Amino acid sequence: MSSILVFIITLILFSLSAFLFPIDLIWYSKLKKPEWTPPNKLFGIVWGILYILIALSLAIVDYKVGLKNTSFFYLLIWLINYLSNQAFSYFQFKLKRLDLAAIDCLIVAITALLLVKLTLNYSILASVLLIPYALWAIFATYLSFTIYRLNK
Helix, strand or coil: CCHHHHHHHHHHHHHHHHHHCCCCHHHHHHCCCCCCCCCHHHHHHHHHHHHHHHHHHHHHHHHHHCHHHCCHHHHHHHHHHHHHHHHHHHHHHHCCCHHHHHHHHHHHHHHHHHHHHHHCCCCHHHHHHHHHHHHHHHHHHHHHHHHHHHHC
8 A cells, every 4th residue: 555545534534533423522611620721722633743754754654665564563553552542532422421521531542552562663763753752641541530630
């Protein structure tokens, strides 16, 4: 598969949850949140940039070695990360289950960290491109658990 196609498909797939499970801003604005919560507009900007970096990272791996030449474990962690990433919006904004969203966010953070490490086997640059994702996922996990605790 063309690496450009890998980039486009990955970007579309990671962006899907925004369309499938739109943010309920009215509900979200009523939640108790810590004072260090970023402004709502920042979330969309950050996730947009991160999705580009994620797609670029996977495209680089495809270009360098071909996705079919990566390990089963690497692809499995990608799949778990992707599904968890998409599930967050479902849990948070569709079901309005802050507990499930926080647990799911933890899975995203753990798998993002694993992807940084596993991607090193294929490309240092592709791995480095995932570091902002892993760091934001850790921050988002802390924020999610804090919001859950404040609203239970």
